[in-house]
Amino acid sequence: MTMPFYVAPEQVMKDRAEYAQKGIARGRSLVATTYDQGIVIVAENPSRSLHKVSEIYDRIAFAGVGKYNEFDQLRVAGVRHADTKGYAFSREDVDARSLANLYAQFLGNVFTHEMKPLEVEILVAELGDQGRADQLYHVAYEGTISDQDDFAVLGGDAETIAERFRTRFRRGWTLPEALVACVAELAGPERELGPSDLEVAVLERGAERRAFRRVQGEELARLLEEGRAAGAGPAEGGPVDG
Amino acid sequence: MSLPIFPPGADPGPDFAALLRRVEPAALPWWLGGAGGPPEGARGLRDGRPGHLPHGTTVVALRFADGVVMAGDRRATEGNFIAHRSMEKVFPADRHSAVAVAGAAGPAVEMVRLFQTQLEHYEKVEGVALSLEGKANQLGQMVREHLPMAFQGLAVVPLFAGYDLRRQTGRIFTYDVTGGHYEETDHAATGSGGRDARTTIKLGWRPGLSRAEAIELAVRALYNAADEDAATGGPDAVRGIYPVVALVTAEGYSRVAEDEVAARFADLLARGLGRER
Numbered sequence: 001m002t003m004p005f006y007v008a009p010e011q012v013m014k015d016r017a018e019y020a021q022k023g024i025a026r027g028r029s030l031v032a033t034t035y036d037q038g039i040v041i042v043a044e045n046p047s048r049s050l051h052k053v054s055e056i057y058d059r060i061a062f063a064g065v066g067k068y069n070e071f072d073q074l075r076v077a078g079v080r081h082a083d084t085k086g087y088a089f090s091r092e093d094v095d096a097r098s099l100a101n102l103y104a105q106f107l108g109n110v111f112t113h114e115m116k117p118l119e120v121e122i123l124v125a126e127l128g129d130q131g132r133a134d135q136l137y138h139v140a141y142e143g144t145i146s147d148q149d150d151f152a153v154l155g156g157d158a159e160t161i162a163e164r165f166r167t168r169f170r171r172g173w174t175l176p177e178a179l180v181a182c183v184a185e186l187a188g189p190e191r192e193l194g195p196s197d198l199e200v201a202v203l204e205r206g207a208e209r210r211a212f213r214r215v216q217g218e219e220l221a222r223l224l225e226e227g228r229a230a231g232a233g234p235a236e237g238g239p240v241d242g
Numbered sequence: 243m244s245l246p247i248f249p250p251g252a253d254p255g256p257d258f259a260a261l262l263r264r265v266e267p268a269a270l271p272w273w274l275g276g277a278g279g280p281p282e283g284a285r286g287l288r289d290g291r292p293g294h295l296p297h298g299t300t301v302v303a304l305r306f307a308d309g310v311v312m313a314g315d316r317r318a319t320e321g322n323f324i325a326h327r328s329m330e331k332v333f334p335a336d337r338h339s340a341v342a343v344a345g346a347a348g349p350a351v352e353m354v355r356l357f358q359t360q361l362e363h364y365e366k367v368e369g370v371a372l373s374l375e376g377k378a379n380q381l382g383q384m385v386r387e388h389l390p391m392a393f394q395g396l397a398v399v400p401l402f403a404g405y406d407l408r409r410q411t412g413r414i415f416t417y418d419v420t421g422g423h424y425e426e427t428d429h430a431a432t433g434s435g436g437r438d439a440r441t442t443i444k445l446g447w448r449p450g451l452s453r454a455e456a457i458e459l460a461v462r463a464l465y466n467a468a469d470e471d472a473a474t475g476g477p478d479a480v481r482g483i484y485p486v487v488a489l490v491t492a493e494g495y496s497r498v499a500e501d502e503v504a505a506r507f508a509d510l511l512a513r514g515l516g517r518e519r
Contacts, residue, residue, distance in 0.1 A: 049369075051369065054366070054369070055366055056366070073247065074245075074247075076367055077245045077246050077247045078245075079363065079366045079367055080246040080261055080265075080363075080367075081243065081245060081246055083258060083261075083359055083362070083363045083366075084243075084246065084261065084262060084265055084266050084269070085243065086359070087258075087262065087266075087269055087355070087356070087359050088266050088268075088269040098243075102243070102244065102245045103245065105244075105245070106244075106245045106247070210362075
């Protein structure tokens with residue numbers, strides 16, 4: 001029997017992290033932010049049928065970047081977890097925090113115990129109600145979980161985009177304003193993104209039990225138009241005064 | 243609870259009942275493949291008749307110009323007792339369909355809850371909603387699995403109706419206890435007062451009814467059913483309890499406000515309904 005070469009654990013983890021980061025960096029990024037009526041998630045995604053952003057439950061949405069088959073498996077698991085819990089207990093008992101924790105545990109487990117880490121980063125967004133604030137849980141490939149109140153950026157260029165986005169973000173802005181900012185910062189200074197390059201969905205406060213809604217086609221084009229006309233126009237890319 | 247992830251060969255797909263069977267069998271009733279077995283003896287029966295458990299009674303559905311109207315009375319009975327005065331028997335199944343139930347109240351409501359979850363689960367996992375025909379088939383399978391309970395006197399007989407977005411019309415499906423389902427062309431009624439309700443609808447129905455006419459016909463049918471059948475509850479002006487009336491159109495499911503149903507009844511009474519002795 002041959003003995004395997006000894007590799008220091010630090011090196012193993014470093015190699016795995018590098019591998020996962022490379023995989024994630026190959027895909028396009030995604031921005032989620034709160035606005036006056038809810039949460040909007042904007043992903044760069046030319047496909048109309050392979051979604052990066054999806055519905056999990058009444059007030060919970062899911063978004064993933066990286067390898068499609070891997071985050072889609074996690075999405076389906078989330079739907080299954082939420083529906084099972086809501087059926088066994090009650091719809092009110094389904095919350096994003098416990099789901100995000102499950103994702104974190106699963107990703108952490110795979111990262112340390114499996115040959116190959118998952119090349120994904122995911123976002124679990126929950127629309128707040130009755131005094132509870134909106135929540136954005138960001139779970140990284142190795143199971144690190146962080147929760148954000150205002151906005152979250154996922155993907156290869158996350159840091160640069162988040163840096164730029166921070167200067168534009170305003171609490172309580174409208175959907176067109178938020179959309180235009182998301183699209184501009186996803187694109188960066190050198191590119192332009194049109195409605196056909198984008199996948200947009202919102203969790204919207206309102207009468208409907210299921211708050212998740214896709215914003216697409218003419219509605220998306222109209223909202224972008226509105227946002228550009230409403231004042232993001234003059235200070236191209238610069239901070240917007242509150 | 244852990245994250246429900248399955249190996250490719252053992253994936254339950256978009257089937258919610260199959261998923262529950264795997265991860266939370268205690269939450270499923272045994273007759274839908276959950277934990278436990280059939281109850282010993284026939285506990286729901288008293289002298290061979292379903293006496294101990296609440297039973298829901300009359301529900302109706304009819305097509306009109308924009309889709310379908312579905313309505314149900316509010317009474318549940320335990321033998322000759324009134325178990326509930328304000329039970330609801332008409333439910334949204336999903337955005338574009340409705341389900342109404344007659345029969346043993348407990349299993350009926352449980353079946354509706356599972357059916358609702360099943361439709362939403364499928365839509366979320368697959369990314370598209372089932373066709374109306376697919377939904378009707380799903381419900382038929384649940385009724386069929388419930389057949390052993392029907393033999394113990396705990397039958398559940400649903401009525402399913404929805405707006406078919408592909409054909410752009412309202413459609414109605416009726417069921418028998420074996421899970422057999424049949425598409426009705428224009429209207430349907432089931433439950434203990436179903437026969438009387440059907441007679442009323444048959445006399446008053448014509449193609450292209452307006453929304454107001456359709457609601458009026460549905461409540462009139464329930465009134466006549468309550469007039470003849472002791473287990474069907476009529477309008478209760480003293481307590482302010484009126485039938486549940488729901489519409490399913492291209493815009494989706496909507497429940498008609500109780501005030502409007504009360505006003506329809508007042509209207510019908512003013513025009514002579516119930517004056518015959």
